[in-house]
Amino acid sequence: MNAEIRPGNHAGTREILTVSELNRVVAGILERSLAMVRVEGELSNVVRAASGHWYFSLKDPGAQVRCVMFRGKARHVDFVPREGDRVEVLAFATLYEARGEFQLNVEAMRRAGAGDLxxxxxxxxxxxxxxxxxxxTRKRALPAxxxxxxxxxxxxxxxxxxxxxxxxxxxxxxxxxxxxxxxxxxxxxxxxxxxxxxxxxxxxxxxxxxxxxxxxxxxxxxxxxxxxxxxxxxxxxxxxxxxxxxxxxxxxxxxxxxxxxxxxxxxxxxxxxxxELARGAHRLAQRLRAAMLRALDRAGQRLDTGTRLLRPPSAQWRDRARRVAALAQRLAAAGNAQRLRRSAALERLAARLRAPRADLARQRLAALERRLAAAGREALAWRARRVDSAAAALALVSPQAVLDRGYAIVTGEDGTVLRDAALARTGEQVSVRLAHGSIDAAVTAVRPEQG
Structure with missing residues (x-):
C-alpha cells in the first residue's frame, strides 16, 4: 500500500491508516530514501538465536540502535562477536513493523579500526x-x-x-x-x-x-x-x-x-x-526475491521473539493451579478470621447483657476502700520520713549545732568573723557568740598561730 501524508493537508488524506499500514509505509520510506550506511560502535545485548539470526545493539557514549543480522549474512562474519567489541557494520535502516522499532539490518560486519593508519x-x-x-552539490553526473x-x-x-x-x-x-x-x-x-x-x-x-x-x-x-x-x-x-x-x-x-x-x-x-532492459527486469526480480527474503527474515525474527515469550501450556496450567490453591488458602483464612471476630463480638455483647451482681459490687467497693485507706496511711508516713530526713540533714549543717558543741563565733568591730588571730588588734572590741547568748570583750593580747 502506498500512502502519502503531507503536512498541512490533513483534509486531503484519503483514508485512516492502521498501525500495521503506518509501520509498513515508514519502513518503505526508510528503505527507499536512506542508502546503505557504514556504522561503527560497541556491541551490547548480543543474542545468537537458535534460528541463526543475530540480535544486538550498537552504542556509543551518546546513543544506541538495535540491529539484526540474519542467518545468511551472519555466517560470512569471520569472528564471533562478543559483548563490548568495537565493530564496523554495513547496514540499511528499516523499521521492525511488528513492534514499530527502528533498527539496522546488517549486511556485513568487521572489527573496527586498523591502528594508526x-x-x-x-x-x-x-x-x-x-x-x-x-x-x-559538487558531484557531477556521468555522461549517458x-x-x-x-x-x-x-x-x-x-x-x-x-x-x-x-x-x-x-x-x-x-x-x-x-x-x-x-x-x-x-x-x-x-x-x-x-x-x-x-x-x-x-x-x-x-x-x-x-x-x-x-x-x-x-x-x-x-x-x-x-x-x-x-x-x-x-x-x-x-x-x-x-x-x-x-x-x-x-x-x-x-x-x-x-x-x-x-x-x-x-x-x-x-x-x-x-x-539493460533485460538486466533491469532481472534486477527487479532480484529486488522481489530480496524483498521476499527480507519478509521471511522478518517473519523469522517475529518467530524468534514469540518463541522467547511463549511458554509451554503445561507450565501455564501449573502456574494457574498454584494461583488457585493460593486463593483457596487465602479464602479459608479470611473465613476463619471473620468467624473468630464475630464470635468475640458475640461474647462481648453477651457479657454486656448479663444482670449485674450487687454482692460482687459491694465486695469490690470494700476492697477499694481498704486500698484507699492503706494508700493514705502510707503516703502520710512517707512524707513524715522525708521531713525527718530533711531536718536531720539541716541540723548537721546548722551553725547552732556547732555552738552547742562548745564552740564560739568571734566577730570584729565591723561585724566580720575573725578566723585568724593575726587579724585582731590589741584593744579592739569584739563580740563572742555562744550557744546561748553572747559576750562583748576587748582584745588584751594577740597570739598568732606558731608554725
Missing part, C-alpha cells in the same frame, strides 16, 4: 569533509553515452583486465585510454596524481575511472593520500573510483563523483548496455 584515515576524512570536498573512457591504474593489475573485459562485453565500440601508474608503494600517490593530471590536460576521454583491486588497508593506502584526493576533486572530468572490494572505503571514494564497489562495477557504471 585508521586514525590518520579518519582525521583526513574529517578535515576534507569540513572543506566541502565530499559535498553532494561517453565517446571515450579513461582508466587510471597499473598495466599489470588484474583490475585493468576486469575493466577491459567488462567494457568489451558491454560497449565494445567505445575506445578506452589507459593512463598507467603504480597503485601501491611510496611512489604511487605522486604517479596517480600525475596520471589524473595527464587525463585532465589531454581531454581525450569523457569520463575517468580510477581503479585498483582489493587488499589490506596498507595496500590501499595510496588512495587515502591527500594529494590523490585533491587531484580527483580538481579534475575537470567526471571521476568514478572503484578501489578494493565492496566493503573497502578510501578517501578517494568520498571525493569522487561516483564510488563503485569494485573495478568491474566501475566499468559497468560508465558503459551503457544494449541489454
Amino acid at each position: 585508521y586514525r590518520r584515515f579518519l582525521e583526513l576524512k574529517e578535515r576534507l569533509q569540513k572543506e566541502g570536498l565530499f559535498d553532494a 553515452a561517453p565517446a571515450a573512457i579513461g582508466v587510471v591504474t597499473s598495466p599489470q593489475a588484474a583490475a585493468l583486465r576486469d575493466v577491459l573485459t567488462t567494457l568489451r562485453r558491454r560497449a565494445p565500440a567505445i575506445p578506452v585510454v589507459v593512463y598507467p601508474t603504480q597503485v601501491q608503494g611510496a611512489d604511487a600517490p605522486a604517479q596517480i596524481v600525475a596520471a589524473i593530471g595527464r587525463a585532465a590536460a589531454r581531454r581525450d576521454c569523457d569520463v575517468l575511472l580510477v581503479v585498483r583491486g582489493g587488499g589490506s588497508i596498507e595496500d590501499l593506502w595510496s588512495f587515502n593520500d591527500e594529494r590523490v584526493a585533491r587531484a580527483i576533486a580538481a579534475c575537470p572530468l567526471p571521476v568514478v573510483v572503484g578501489v578494493g572490494h565492496e566493503t573497502d572505503f578510501t578517501i578517494a571514494d568520498f571525493v569522487a563523483d561516483l564510488r563503485a564497489p569494485t573495478p568491474t562495477a566501475a566499468a559497468e557504471l560508465v558503459a551503457p548496455d544494449r541489454r
Whole structure:
C-alpha cells in the first residue's frame, strides 16, 4: 500500500491508516530514501538465536540502535562477536513493523579500526569533509553515452583486465585510454596524481575511472593520500573510483563523483548496455526475491521473539493451579478470621447483657476502700520520713549545732568573723557568740598561730 501524508493537508488524506499500514509505509520510506550506511560502535545485548539470526545493539557514549543480522549474512562474519567489541557494520535502516522499532539490518560486519593508519584515515576524512570536498552539490553526473573512457591504474593489475573485459562485453565500440601508474608503494600517490593530471590536460576521454583491486588497508593506502584526493576533486572530468572490494572505503571514494564497489562495477557504471532492459527486469526480480527474503527474515525474527515469550501450556496450567490453591488458602483464612471476630463480638455483647451482681459490687467497693485507706496511711508516713530526713540533714549543717558543741563565733568591730588571730588588734572590741547568748570583750593580747 502506498500512502502519502503531507503536512498541512490533513483534509486531503484519503483514508485512516492502521498501525500495521503506518509501520509498513515508514519502513518503505526508510528503505527507499536512506542508502546503505557504514556504522561503527560497541556491541551490547548480543543474542545468537537458535534460528541463526543475530540480535544486538550498537552504542556509543551518546546513543544506541538495535540491529539484526540474519542467518545468511551472519555466517560470512569471520569472528564471533562478543559483548563490548568495537565493530564496523554495513547496514540499511528499516523499521521492525511488528513492534514499530527502528533498527539496522546488517549486511556485513568487521572489527573496527586498523591502528594508526585508521586514525590518520579518519582525521583526513574529517578535515576534507569540513572543506566541502565530499559535498553532494559538487558531484557531477556521468555522461549517458561517453565517446571515450579513461582508466587510471597499473598495466599489470588484474583490475585493468576486469575493466577491459567488462567494457568489451558491454560497449565494445567505445575506445578506452589507459593512463598507467603504480597503485601501491611510496611512489604511487605522486604517479596517480600525475596520471589524473595527464587525463585532465589531454581531454581525450569523457569520463575517468580510477581503479585498483582489493587488499589490506596498507595496500590501499595510496588512495587515502591527500594529494590523490585533491587531484580527483580538481579534475575537470567526471571521476568514478572503484578501489578494493565492496566493503573497502578510501578517501578517494568520498571525493569522487561516483564510488563503485569494485573495478568491474566501475566499468559497468560508465558503459551503457544494449541489454539493460533485460538486466533491469532481472534486477527487479532480484529486488522481489530480496524483498521476499527480507519478509521471511522478518517473519523469522517475529518467530524468534514469540518463541522467547511463549511458554509451554503445561507450565501455564501449573502456574494457574498454584494461583488457585493460593486463593483457596487465602479464602479459608479470611473465613476463619471473620468467624473468630464475630464470635468475640458475640461474647462481648453477651457479657454486656448479663444482670449485674450487687454482692460482687459491694465486695469490690470494700476492697477499694481498704486500698484507699492503706494508700493514705502510707503516703502520710512517707512524707513524715522525708521531713525527718530533711531536718536531720539541716541540723548537721546548722551553725547552732556547732555552738552547742562548745564552740564560739568571734566577730570584729565591723561585724566580720575573725578566723585568724593575726587579724585582731590589741584593744579592739569584739563580740563572742555562744550557744546561748553572747559576750562583748576587748582584745588584751594577740597570739598568732606558731608554725
